[in-house]
Amino acid sequence: MSPVSIAWAAGLSRAGRSLRDGINRLFTAAGPDRGAILDGLETALLEADAGPDTAADLVEAVRSVRIPEGGDEAAAVRVALKERIRELLAGCGPDPSAFREKPWVVLVVGVNGTGKTTTIGKLAHRFAAEGRKTVIAAADTFRPAANEQLAVWAGRAGVPVISQKPGADPASVAFDALDHAVRHGADALLVDTAGRLQTKVNLMEELRKIRRVIAKRMPSAPHETLLVMDATTGQNGLAQARQFTEAAGVTGIALTKLDGTARGGVVLAIRRTLGIPIRWAGLGEGIEDLRPFDAEAFSEGILGEERQ
Ligand SMILES: Nc1nc2c(ncn2[C@@H]2O[C@H](COP(=O)(O)OP(=O)(O)OP(=O)(O)O)[C@@H](O)[C@H]2O)c(=O)[nH]1
Numbered sequence: 537m538s539p540v541s542i543a544w545a546a547g548l549s550r551a552g553r554s555l556r557d558g559i560n561r562l563f564t565a566a567g568p569d570r571g572a573i574l575d576g577l578e579t580a581l582l583e584a585d586a587g588p589d590t591a592a593d594l595v596e597a598v599r600s601v602r603i604p605e606g607g608d609e610a611a612a613v614r615v616a617l618k619e620r621i622r623e624l625l626a627g628c629g630p631d632p633s634a635f636r637e638k639p640w641v642v643l644v645v646g647v648n649g650t651g652k653t654t655t656i657g658k659l660a661h662r663f664a665a666e667g668r669k670t671v672i673a674a675a676d677t678f679r680p681a682a683n684e685q686l687a688v689w690a691g692r693a694g695v696p697v698i699s700q701k702p703g704a705d706p707a708s709v710a711f712d713a714l715d716h717a718v719r720h721g722a723d724a725l726l727v728d729t730a731g732r733l734q735t736k737v738n739l740m741e742e743l744r745k746i747r748r749v750i751a752k753r754m755p756s757a758p759h760e761t762l763l764v765m766d767a768t769t770g771q772n773g774l775a776q777a778r779q780f781t782e783a784a785g786v787t788g789i790a791l792t793k794l795d796g797t798a799r800g801g802v803v804l805a806i807r808r809t810l811g812i813p814i815r816w817a818g819l820g821e822g823i824e825d826l827r828p829f830d831a832e833a834f835s836e837g838i839l840g841e842e843r844q
């Protein structure tokens with residue numbers, strides 16, 4: 537395995553556990569009986585939060601596999617499953633066009649408490665470590681102490697944060713910060729926003745306004761609208777994300793708290809259902825605990841050779 541795969545395998549040992557264990561168990565228990573394997577696979581996928589459509593999709597991929605006389609049924613199923621998972625997750629990972637514009641503007645959105653501010657701290661740290669001049673906009677002017685929390689993260693990452701008083705217009709903060717980033721030749725601007733429920737029409741309208749005002753200062757921005765999603769909310773989170781995506785023009789997903797769920801199947805459901813690339817995976821609360829999403833390593837983590 538590559539170093540990236542090893543890091544993933546460690547970080548995702550929990551997230552992929554239910555699926556990996558379920559699949560390994562069923563290969564041992566079902567023997568060469570394809571029908572039993574298919575039933576068990578569907579159950580394992582549902583238990584791992586892959587959702588009914590994605591589970592049916594993967595079962596179908598396995599159903600059509602042909603095994604030569606005397607061939608290894610379990611091995612063939614494993615290969616077919618891995619292949620389909622790779623297909624489903626193709627195109628995930630950090631945006632290949634990132635930093636083509638200067639500054640590269642990332643608007644970070646999501647429901648309350650999903651990990652937006654933490655993810656911004658981790659991204660700022662990563663960008664700064666890559667030698668990219670990074671600025672953060674504190675456009676969550678709603679939650680008390682949001683400025684302070686962001687300032688702590690910015691301090692850790694060693695990047696400046698542009699803020700106004702609590703209660704200020706978030707679009708105005710975003711504009712000021714972008715203006716600062718442009719004038720100072722920054723490579724990246726990360727815009728934090730307040731958590732909001734996708735059902736609150738006025739709050740979704742506020743996001744649209746932030747986007748419009750950003751575009752007034754830099755017509756091509758925001759270049760990425762990153763939806764931060766909590767992996768532990770599972771299928772319910774998926775439904776929320778769908779509406780959020782429709783309303784806010786999301787172009788990528790950061791999936792957080794993958795370290796806190798045994799149900800990594802939600803990764804497959806998100807990609808297949810929403811069709812939006814998963815760019816980043818949050819695997820803990822520390823500044824280093826963010827990984828570029830790697831489809832290869834993820835499928836290896838789920839379907840690796842390790843057995844009980
Ligand atoms: N285990 C784990 N915890 C995380 C991860 N990302 C964020 N958290 C925790 O989730 C909690 C909420 O994180 P925040 O970054 O404040 O979330 P937010 O989306 O900015 O919240 P609001 O601004 O209130 O909507 C904190 O306790 C974080 O430490 C992750 O990848 N794994």
Ligand SMILES: [Mg+2]
Pocket residue numbers: 652653654676682728729730731
């Ligand atoms: Mg926040």
